[in-house]
Structures are given as C-alpha cells and as structure tokens.
Amino acid sequence: MSTQDPNEYRPSAIEEKWQAIWAERGTNTFTDEELRGAENPFYNLMMFPYPSAEGLHVGNIYAFTGADIFGRYQRLQGKTVFEPIGFDAFGIHSENFALKMGTHPMELIPRNIANFTRQLKRVGLMYDWNHTVDTTDPRYYRWTQWVFLQLYRAGRAEKREAPVNWCPSCHTVLANEQVIAGACERCGSMVEQRILSQWFFKITDYAKRLLENLSWIDWSETTKKAQENWIGRSDGAEVHFPLARRKVADDRHESAQVHAQKPVIPVFTTRPDTIFGATFMVLAPEHPLVDTLTAPGQKAAVEEYRRGVAAMDLVSRKIDKEKTGVFTGGYAVNPATGEDIPVWIADYVLMEYGTGAIMAVPGHDERDFEFATKFGLPIPRVIAASLDDADAPLIAAEAGDGVLVHSGQFTGLPWAEGKQAITKWLSERGLGEARVNYRLHDWCISRQRYWGPPIPIIYCEKCGTVPVPEEQLPVVLPFVADYKPDESGISPLARVEEWYRVACPTCGGEARRETDVSDTFLDSAWYFLRYPSANDQAAPFDPQITAKWLPVNSYIGGEEHAVLHLLYSRFITMVLHDLGHLAFEEPYLRFRKHGLIIKEGSKMSKSRGNVVVPDDYIAQWGADAFRTYLMFLGPYQEGGDFRDQGLVGPFGFLKRLWDTVLPVEELGTEAPGAELERKLHATIRKVGEDVAGLSYNTAVAAMMEYLNAVREGGRGANRSEIEPLVVLVAPFAPHLAEELWSRLGHAHGIFEGANWPQYDPARTTQDTVEFVVQVNGRVRARLPMPRGIPQGEAQAAALADDNVKRFVDGAAVRKVVFVPDRLINLVVG
RNA sequence: GCGAAAGUGGCGGAACUGGUAGACGCGCGGGACUUAGGAUCCCGUGGGUACGCCCGUGGGGGUUCGAGUCCCCCCUUUCGCACCA
CATH class of the missing domain: 3.90.740.10 (Valyl/Leucyl/Isoleucyl-tRNA synthetase, editing domain)
Incomplete structure (x- = not known):
C-alpha cells in the first residue's frame, strides 16, 4: 500500500508532471518563425469558448477533447499540427452577467479567462499558448474594426433604419432570444418595437455563392442542410x-x-x-x-x-x-x-x-x-x-x-x-x-450596448459619414463605470461625451463617433485568420503565414452555430477574398459537428441541478480517464449520456494498461503469438480508421478488446504486443502514454515524431474463419474452416455436420447461397 | 406545418456494400486472493426452453435463400426552421 510505489497509477501526479514538461519543452507551441517554416502543416481548429464565470462546462471539454484527439492523431502521423484556442469574451451575455453581479466586465472577463486557462491546461489539450486570441483585447478588436472598414470601403456595409426590440422597463434593446412570448425575459414587461438607424452587412449579395459553394465543401451534411434552409x-x-x-x-x-x-x-x-x-x-x-x-x-x-x-x-x-x-x-x-x-x-x-x-x-x-x-x-x-x-x-x-x-x-x-x-x-x-x-436577411451588426468593439465610424456635419482612418485604430472602448443602458435607447457610450466628441478625420471640424458597438458574431467571424498571426501588431494576418496555414484543415464544433457563426465567417472570408486579402474563399476545408451530451437521460441545466463539474471528476479520476470516458460514452458526432458510473470503465482500462506495461523489466521479449499478432494488426487498422472518422467510441472499444486479449487468463504481455497500444491510446490519454513511452526507454516525447504504428493488411485476417451454415436461412452450425475454402468443400463439410444433417433430413438441396469466408445457406424442400 | 435524424438487453451503446444481432463498457451473478472488502484479478450474463431448439432490433405489411439494415403504412422521441408569399 505504499503511495510511493513508482508503478502505481496515480493520474494527477503524472498528468501534472507531463503538463509541466510540455510547457517547458514547448511541445505544443510555435514561434512565428516555426510557423513560417513548418512542414506538413495541419490547422486543427475548434470553436473558441465564451469564458463564463461558472467556468469550463463539460460540454466545452467534450467538444475540445474530440478535436484535440483528431489533432494529436494527425501529429502522430507526422503532421505539424497547429491547435490554437482563444476567448470569445465580448457580447451581451458577458454584459448581462456583469450587470447582475455588479462587477465591471473589464474586471470580470480577465478573471474568467484566467480560470478557463487553468482548467483548459488541466485537461491536457494540445494548445499553442503562444497564439491565443481574446476578442476584448484592443490588439485583437483593432483588427475587428479593420474588417468593418474593409466591408465599408467595398460598399458591403451600409446604415439604414430597422426595428429593434425595446424593453420599456429595463431601458434596453433586447435580442430576439431575450423576448419570451412578447415579454422581456428579465422583468416581464411587454416589449415594444423601436426604429433605429443601424449598420448592416450586405450578406444577401452573397446568398447565391454561399448557397452554391455548399455543393463542394466537405462539411457535415446536417450542417450544410441547415445553411441551405437558412439561406432559403x-x-x-x-x-x-x-x-x-x-x-x-x-x-x-x-x-x-x-x-x-x-x-x-x-x-x-x-x-x-x-x-x-x-x-x-x-x-x-x-x-x-x-x-x-x-x-x-x-x-x-x-x-x-x-x-x-x-x-x-x-x-x-x-x-x-x-x-x-x-x-x-x-x-x-x-x-x-x-x-x-x-x-x-x-x-x-x-x-x-x-x-x-x-x-x-x-x-x-x-x-x-x-x-x-x-x-x-x-x-x-x-x-x-x-x-x-x-x-x-x-x-x-x-x-x-x-x-x-x-x-x-x-x-x-x-x-x-x-x-x-x-x-x-x-x-x-x-x-x-x-x-x-x-430568405436570408442582411446582417445587422449594430448593438446599442457597451460590451463590444466600437464601430469605427465618425459623423461629421460637413463631411457626413467618415470611416476612422486605419492608422487611428483601435477605437478603444473606454472604461465606463456606469455602463447600464438607459431609456434613451442608444448605447451607453452616447453618454460619454469626452469619448464621442472628436475632430473629423477629414476636415478637422466638430464630429461625433458612432456610439453603437458591433455584434459578437463579427468578432468570431474572422478569429481563425488571426490565430497564426496573433502576435503580429502590424497587420491582421501575415500574408506568408496565412498562405501556409489557411484555409483551416479541420474544424470541429457545435451544430448550434450551423447558421450564424459558420455562415458569417464564410461571408467575411468571401468578402476579404474578393478584396484581395485572401487567396481562398471558403474558410474551413472540413467541418464536422459534434453531438451534445446529456446527464443521466436529461439535459444538463442549473435548474435541474445535474450539471457536471469537470474539475471534480478530473481530480478523482484524472484528465486521461475523463477524456477517454467522454469519447467512449457515445458516438462523438451524435453525443451521448454522461453517467457517473460509466467513468470507471475507461479508468479501469487505463489502469490495466498501466499495470500491463509496468514494470517494464518484467515485460516478455518474445514475438507475439500468431493470433494475438493478427489482432494487433487488426486493432491498429481499426483504431486508425475510427479516429480518422471521429468514431472514437468504437476506437476505444477496440483498444479495450485488444488489451483484454493480451491479458486473457491473466497472462503477462510481451513488449511487442503492448508497446503499439501505448501509441494508439496516446490521442485519448496523452499523459499516460507519455509516461509509459518514456519508461519504455524512448528519449523523445511520444508526440515528437511520426510514432503511429504501421499495420500489415495481410496480417489483419485469420487463417481460420468461423463459417456459418444455414439451412433455409436459419443458422444450424458454425464450423471452423480455412480461409478461402471453395464452395464445394464448404458444402461437403456443412453436409457432414450432424445438426445440419438433421435439418436437411435427406431432402434435395434446391439452391445453395455461398458467401466466401462467411456463410453457406442450403435451401431445401 | 416544413426540414433533418433516431427508436436495438436492466442501462450507455456496437453491427462495413442485406449475410453469426447485442462488440465494448456499466450493472448484475459466480469464482479466486484476502481477517475483511464496496479494492484487485478471472469467468459468466437478451428472454424462454421438453437443451433439439423457439422468440427477439417501436407497431403492421412486403421484397429476399436470408432484413436491425431495402420498400410501403402507422406510432413515438429529439433537434433545427417556422405567417418566408
């Protein structure tokens, strides 16, 4: 019972150890030079989170882990994988929460980001922490404003009147989702319409192209269908x-x-x-x-x-x-x-x-x-x-x-x-x-709120609408202590006179800033362009780096963003392409949606009190087991049911793998037996194919099955049987894999090189197959037969079987259906 | 209403082009080791059974030598969109 036994599986200890080593070695991070010179680049993107005060939701971890596994698998295949993360921290969500808590968002958000960062690191995701993005950072939203200006110059942004929902009691503009049965979701007053002058992006001009490109982009079919219906x-x-x-x-x-x-x-x-x-x-x-x-x-x-x-x-x-x-x-x-x-x-x-x-x-x-x-x-x-x-x-x-x-x-x-x-x-x-x-409407990007990037426009009495010159960006969002909306119906920024009164950039006369901020969806419509160039202060995205890394190779995210975020980012990419800023017009080569997880059969929600707090599970079972379980509980692209009991299965699997490898000195040195070797090759093939197709649950099942075979009857493993499994499990349980890999005597990390095992297709199949004999379509015998047996021999062997004889009962065989290596069906009578 | 997906053991879920239904895991049962175990390991586990088999993939028909898989009708659930002309 010594807790100091080096061969005891203690997840927290090895996970913290390897997280520190990865950080120290820069295993997952790149310098800008490395990004420029990378070979086999693979841009592995996932949807960045909104950093809520509650912390990382298990749904976030589910989404990220599935994407991370895909990235780690690519890496083990020898690709240079860039896997960034960031924070979508502007927006009405943050603002409302800050209002409720009485804390200013400028104080709240950095705190939430710090907490999210801590949690994300604990999960063992392969992020490049040198290239993160925070949409509320002026160094980021400076370029969000730049994107607005490009659209404005191209005539794709225009100001016109449009109705908004207005709550007369809260004195605020509401989004459609905040109106419940005609009433304000917060105070219950009846909502009215107000007509305000607002900025629109003319996405309808692109409706045809956005629709037509759906025919060739490699996306989840359901997501494409949702966009098709939305464009209508x-x-x-x-x-x-x-x-x-x-x-x-x-x-x-x-x-x-x-x-x-x-x-x-x-x-x-x-x-x-x-x-x-x-x-x-x-x-x-x-x-x-x-x-x-x-x-x-x-x-x-x-x-x-x-x-x-x-x-x-x-x-x-x-x-x-x-x-x-x-x-x-x-x-x-x-x-x-x-x-x-x-x-x-x-x-x-x-x-x-x-x-x-x-x-x-x-x-x-x-x-x-x-x-x-x-x-x-x-x-x-x-x-x-x-x-x-x-x-x-x-x-x-x-x-x-x-x-x-x-x-x-x-x-x-x-x-x-x-x-x-x-x-x-x-x-x-x-x-x-x-x-x-x-059916698609133009995209209204004006928000009469505080917590967003100010729209970079100045209104001058003489010159009219004047865009802020690019060299004057960013238009910094000022600190406003009382950012609560009031009954004027215009942004809180309209109360900050010293901010909105400016000299006209054209004539120098008295002018006034646009006081609305832009929609959060604009922040996220171009963030993937920024990641590789996150440290570039001179441009939104470096042309050389962008040419090397974009478009995105793999994007994995939730179906809830099928129509808004995914459509807007396609639109922005197309406009920037048409303006000559980008060589491609579709941002994501491949998009796959992931499913949603529920808890014990019902939706997770605070009111139900069934929200899974990831930290507790990770503390008890480790990030590796948590990751593996999340991927095991159901088909990734469809979601699944999180059950507390279920975690012990994958945990036990990892522990048994650990116990099988350690101590290394006791591993056998013989070649695997023929049957086990066949199974090893079949497992390498299956896990590779399943991971590539995001069928993680069956990949884990195949690894469990193989480990059970290795340990059958309590036998000890040979090194050649078990070492490949350490690599197969690495995308799921990276810390455990690193530790075992290092104990197996490898000087370099498991992810530093194309370590994914090869399989021999010829050795994935058995010499003997279990052959099914049917009489009139019903199974009457299962006989071992040599692979490749011809029909005549199989039929003779079948007819020699006692049980088959009983059912044939001397009758004439009218027809024989023969499926090579699988089945023979004798039709009699 | 329109669109999409899905109904499989006690539970989560497997099953490629029609070809051994229930992989893997949970739970449950048995055994081993133990002073003990709710730890660990091994084995078993759809239901019925006169132990030959029979019945079983939401319900009802059909095609086929053979259907969870294909076709028709119906029921249920989930998720989008929804007075879109």
Missing part, C-alpha cells in the same frame, strides 16, 4: 400590380385600365401560375405605398392598425395567430384578369421578405384562405385535379399541384408549365419577370 432559395416571379385608376371602394363600375406609367405594387410569388386567382393584395403595414393607397375614409382605421403593429415586439408578430388586417380603401389591377382588386394591410405580410407585398390567392394558399374567409373576400379556384373539376368547391386552400382552370388562355396547362408560361407572358408585357428570392 425560392424560385418564382416578381409581378407588378398597377394601382387602379379609381381608389375608392364604392366607385365599382369604372373599368380598369393598365397604364405602364402608373405606380405599381411589386410582389414576389412562387406561384405565378395562380395569378388568375389573386382576388386581393396584402401589404405589410410598414409598406411605403400604404399612404398613397389609403382612401380618406379608411385613414383612421389604417393608422390605428399600423400603430398596433408597431407596438408589438418583433417575435410575437411572427408567430402564427389569427389573421388580422385592415382594408386601405385602395385598389390595384390584377395584370392577368384586368380586374380591380382591393388592397389590404396585414401583419402576416413582412416588410423584410420579398417586396413586402403579396398577391393573395386564397384558393391556393393557406394563409390567404384564412384571411379571405375571415374578411369575406372571394375565393375562386384556379388549380384543379383535372379540367372536369374546375368548379369543384374549395373547402380549404389547395396548395398542391394540378392543372390551371379559369385562367384564360392558360387553362388546361399543368401547374409547372403554367408557371413558366405565365411568367413569360407577364414579362413580354413588362408586368413581371422570373426572380429568385432568398
């Missing part, structure tokens, strides 16, 4: 509905005329084939033509409706609810039928999608059907299963396919052809054209 391509037509000459409701008898010079209402539709059924139009309440269209008698009602909509928060407006709306009193002309149709406004039409106006086809659109039913508008049928059904009554919207009916010269055309033909017809008459529309 719709093929249809833009159609122009001229305003009717008469605008008043009771002026019904005047015939409609189509005059090209008249103002028109453009609409986007995916179903131009149903245009003959458009019996009314609906505009978003904010639509600019509403005032023109509104008849005097309807003015009061329209105004009231618009006020009601404006008071609503941005989230509840979009939830499906009973249709509401108001008639404007105005009419437009259906360009297909030539008839006047009434124009309504309703909040189910959104200004931000399409043109902010729709042609309503109640017969063939559910929402329009509901609206028409409620307000007594006509619901004609223009699509039917066949011409015979042209007058079948519509009891619900029929959004499916069919043939056109009651559609003038297009009647009888199948739906898809009608779509083409009508679009062509409208376009020949100058009333519309084919159009592709995207």
